[in-house]
Amino acid sequence: MQVLIIGAAGMVGRKLAERLTRDRVLAGQTVDAMTLVDVVAPEAPNAFAGKVSLQTLDLSEPGSADTLIASRPDVIFHLAAIVSGEAELDFEKGYRINLDGTRHLFEAIRLAHLADGYRPRLVFTSSIAVVGAPLPYPIPDEFHTTPLTSYGTQKAICELLLSDYSRKGYFDGIGIRLPTVCIRPGKPNKAASGFFSNILREPLVGQEAVLPVSDDVRHWHASPRSAVGFLIHGATIDLEKVGPRRNLSMPGLSATVGEQIEALRRVAGEKAVKLIRREPDEMIMRICAGWAPGFEATRARALGFTAENSFDEIIRVHIEDELGGNL
Amino acid sequence: MQVLIIGAAGMVGRKLAERLTRDRVLAGQTVDAMTLVDVVAPEAPNAFAGKVSLQTLDLSEPGSADTLIASRPDVIFHLAAIVSGEAELDFEKGYRINLDGTRHLFEAIRLAHLADGYRPRLVFTSSIAVVGAPLPYPIPDEFHTTPLTSYGTQKAICELLLSDYSRKGYFDGIGIRLPTVCIRPGKPNKAASGFFSNILREPLVGQEAVLPVSDDVRHWHASPRSAVGFLIHGATIDLEKVGPRRNLSMPGLSATVGEQIEALRRVAGEKAVKLIRREPDEMIMRICAGWAPGFEATRARALGFTAENSFDEIIRVHIEDELGGNL
Numbered sequence: 001m002q003v004l005i006i007g008a009a010g011m012v013g014r015k016l017a018e019r020l021t022r023d024r025v026l027a028g029q030t031v032d033a034m035t036l037v038d039v040v041a042p043e044a045p046n047a048f049a050g051k052v053s054l055q056t057l058d059l060s061e062p063g064s065a066d067t068l069i070a071s072r073p074d075v076i077f078h079l080a081a082i083v084s085g086e087a088e089l090d091f092e093k094g095y096r097i098n099l100d101g102t103r104h105l106f107e108a109i110r111l112a113h114l115a116d117g118y119r120p121r122l123v124f125t126s127s128i129a130v131v132g133a134p135l136p137y138p139i140p141d142e143f144h145t146t147p148l149t150s151y152g153t154q155k156a157i158c159e160l161l162l163s164d165y166s167r168k169g170y171f172d173g174i175g176i177r178l179p180t181v182c183i184r185p186g187k188p189n190k191a192a193s194g195f196f197s198n199i200l201r202e203p204l205v206g207q208e209a210v211l212p213v214s215d216d217v218r219h220w221h222a223s224p225r226s227a228v229g230f231l232i233h234g235a236t237i238d239l240e241k242v243g244p245r246r247n248l249s250m251p252g253l254s255a256t257v258g259e260q261i262e263a264l265r266r267v268a269g270e271k272a273v274k275l276i277r278r279e280p281d282e283m284i285m286r287i288c289a290g291w292a293p294g295f296e297a298t299r300a301r302a303l304g305f306t307a308e309n310s311f312d313e314i315i316r317v318h319i320e321d322e323l324g325g326n327l
Numbered sequence: 328m329q330v331l332i333i334g335a336a337g338m339v340g341r342k343l344a345e346r347l348t349r350d351r352v353l354a355g356q357t358v359d360a361m362t363l364v365d366v367v368a369p370e371a372p373n374a375f376a377g378k379v380s381l382q383t384l385d386l387s388e389p390g391s392a393d394t395l396i397a398s399r400p401d402v403i404f405h406l407a408a409i410v411s412g413e414a415e416l417d418f419e420k421g422y423r424i425n426l427d428g429t430r431h432l433f434e435a436i437r438l439a440h441l442a443d444g445y446r447p448r449l450v451f452t453s454s455i456a457v458v459g460a461p462l463p464y465p466i467p468d469e470f471h472t473t474p475l476t477s478y479g480t481q482k483a484i485c486e487l488l489l490s491d492y493s494r495k496g497y498f499d500g501i502g503i504r505l506p507t508v509c510i511r512p513g514k515p516n517k518a519a520s521g522f523f524s525n526i527l528r529e530p531l532v533g534q535e536a537v538l539p540v541s542d543d544v545r546h547w548h549a550s551p552r553s554a555v556g557f558l559i560h561g562a563t564i565d566l567e568k569v570g571p572r573r574n575l576s577m578p579g580l581s582a583t584v585g586e587q588i589e590a591l592r593r594v595a596g597e598k599a600v601k602l603i604r605r606e607p608d609e610m611i612m613r614i615c616a617g618w619a620p621g622f623e624a625t626r627a628r629a630l631g632f633t634a635e636n637s638f639d640e641i642i643r644v645h646i647e648d649e650l651g652g653n654l
Contacts, residue, residue, distance in 0.1 A: 091437075091495065110418075132571065141471075142469075142470060142471050143469060143471060144468075144469050144470060144471045144472060145471060145472065145487070146490065146571070146572045147487070147490075147491070148494065148571060150491055150495070153487050153488070153490070153491040156487050157484050157487050157488070160472070160474070160480050160483050160484050160487075161480070161484070163473065163474075163480070164474070164477055164480040167475065168418065168477070244459065244473070244475060245473045
C-alpha cells in the first residue's frame with residue numbers, strides 16, 4: 001500500500017508519518033511506500049522499512065496535484081493548510097492555499113477516476129473553526145457551520161466539496177474536525193490558542209508560562225496522539241457506516257483552564273502550578289469567547305473514534321511521547 | 328440608484344424586474360437604472376421609467392464580472408445558476424457556473440472595494456437544497472448544511488463565501504434560501520418537482536395534470552410573488568440586525584400534496600380536482616423523499632420576511648398575477 005501525506009512537515013503530519021513507520025500496517029495492509037509532501041522540505045521518518053519519497057511543492061500551483069496523483073496512492077492524508085491567523089491576515093493566500101489547493105487535489109483525483117477508475121481513501125483534516133459563536137454547549141453533530149474566520153470558511157467549503165466528490169464516487173473521503181491539539185510540543189508560539197498548551201508544557205519542564213485568560217474559559221482538546229489516531233481510524237473504517245455526511249466532529253475533552261491547572265497540580269505538583277503567571281490579555285480573551293466549548297461528537301464516538309477522558313491523561317500522554325516518560 | 332440583476336431572464340428575475348418597474352423605489356431610493364444580465368438575452372420590462380441596459384454574458388467567463396461591476400451598481404441581485412438536474416448531470420458545468428461564476432462576482436466586488444471602497448448590497452438566491460435527508464420537521468435555523476446534490480453543495484459553498492466576504496466588509500451580502508416556488512407559471516416541465524405546480528396550474532385552466540407521488544408527500548412552498556418579496560426585503564433591511572449569519576431560510580408554507588388538492592377544491596371546485604390524474608412514478612417518489620418538508624424560519628420571520636399562510640392564498644396569488652384575476 002502506498003500512502004501520501006500532504007502537509008507532512010507540520011506537527012501532526014510528522015507524528016502521523018512516525019506512527020505509520022511504527023505500525024507499518026494501515027487498514028490491514030502493509031505500507032510499502034510513503035510520499036511526504038509539504039511547501040517546506042519534510043523530514044524522512046527514522047527507520048521506515050519501506051520506500052520514502054520526499055517532495056517540496058505547493059498544492060495551489062497548477063499541475064502540483066497531478067504530480068502527486070500520478071502514482072495513484074491508495075490512501076491520501078490531506079493536512080496542508082495555512083493557519084487561522086495567517087488566513088485572516090492574507091485573504092488571497094488563505095483562499096489560494098486552503099481552498100484552491102484542496103480543490104486542485106480533488107480535481108486531480110476526479111480526472112484520474114474518470115481516466116482509470118482510481119478511487120483512493122482521502123482523509124482531510126478539518127477544524128472546529130467551522131462553527132462560530134454564539135455556540136451551544138455541547139455543540140450537537142447537526143449544528144450548522146457558520147464560521148467567523150476565513151480559515152473556518154475555507155475548511156467548511158472543503159468539507160462540502162469532500163462530501164460531494166465522495167457522493168459522486170470520485171474518491172472515498174472523510175473529514176476529521178480536529179479539536180485544539182493539546183499539549184502541542186515545541187516552543188511557545190504566538191497563536192492566540194497557544195496558552196492552552198504553554199501553561200502545561202512549560203511548567204512540566206520547570207519553565208514559566210503566561211496565562212492570558214481567566215480560569216473559567218472552556219475549550220475542546222485532544223492530544224497529538226489522539227489527533228493521529230483519528231486520522232488512522234479515518235483511513236481504516238468502513239465508510240458505508242459513515243454514510244453521506246462525511247465530516248465528523250471528533251471526540252475530545254471539554255475542560256476549563258481551571259481544570260487544566262488542577263490536572264497539572266495532580267500530575268506535577270504545586271511547584272509546577274506556581275510557574276503559571278497570570279497576565280490577562282483583553283484581545284485574547286475576546287478571541288477566546290468565540291471558540292467552541294465542546295462537542296457532543298456522538299456520531300464519531302459511535303464510529304469508534306476515541307480521545308482522552310481527563311486532562312491528567314492528556315498530560316501523561318505528553319510526558320510519554322515528548323519527555324521520554326520522565327517528569 | 329443603480330440595480331444589477333444577474334440571472335434576469337429566469338422566472339424570478341423577470342418578476343423582480345417587473346416589480347422594480349412598478350415600485351420604481353428600492354430601500355427608499357428611486358431606481359434610476361437597471362442592468363439586466365443573463366446567458367440568454369433578457370427582455371426589458373415594459374414601461375420602466377429609468378434607464379435599462381440589457382447584457383448577455385456568462386459570469387463564469389474571465390472578465391465578465393468586472394464588466395458588470397465597472398459601473399458600481401448599488402444593489403446586486405445574483406440569481407444566476409444552472410438548475411439542480413443539470414448540475415447533477417454535468418459536474419464540471421455546475422461548479423463552473425454555480426460556484427466559479429459566483430466567486431468571480433465576489434472577487435470583482437472585493438477588488439473594486441480595495442480600489443475605491445465600493446461596497447454594494449448583494450442579494451443572493453440560495454436554496455433549500457443546502458440541506459439533505461434525513462431531515463427533521465420542521466428544520467430549525469441552526470440545522471447543518473449536508474446537501475445531497477452538487478447543486479445544493481454549490482449553493483452551500485456560495486453561502487459560506489457570502490458570509491465571509493460580508494464579514495470582511497467587501498460587500499453587504501444576504502443569502503435568501505428560497506422555498507420551492509409554487510405555482511410556477513408557464514408550461515409543465517420535466518423538473519422532478521414540477522408536479523407541485525402542475526397539479527394546480529393546469530386544472531385552473533381546464534387542463535389535465537399528472538400527480539406522480541402520494542397525497543402525503545409534504546414540501547415547502549412560497550409563491551413567485553413571495554419569492555420576489557424576499558429579494559426586495561433582503562435588499563432593504565438593516566443587515567446589522569441580521570448579524571454575521573447572513574444566510575436565511577425563508578418562511579414558506581409546509582403542505583402535503585393532499586392539502587394542495589383540498590385548497591384547489593375550495594378555490595376551483597371538484598371539476599378542477601378531477602383533472603388531476605394519479606400516475607405514481609417510483610423515481611420521483613424516491614427523489615421527493617429527500618426533500619425538505621418545511622423550515623421553522625424563525626429568524627427570517629422575526630426580520631420581517633413574509634410568505635403565504637395557506638395554499639388557498641397561493642392559488643389566489645396565481646390567479647391574480649397570472650390569470651388576470653379571473654378563474
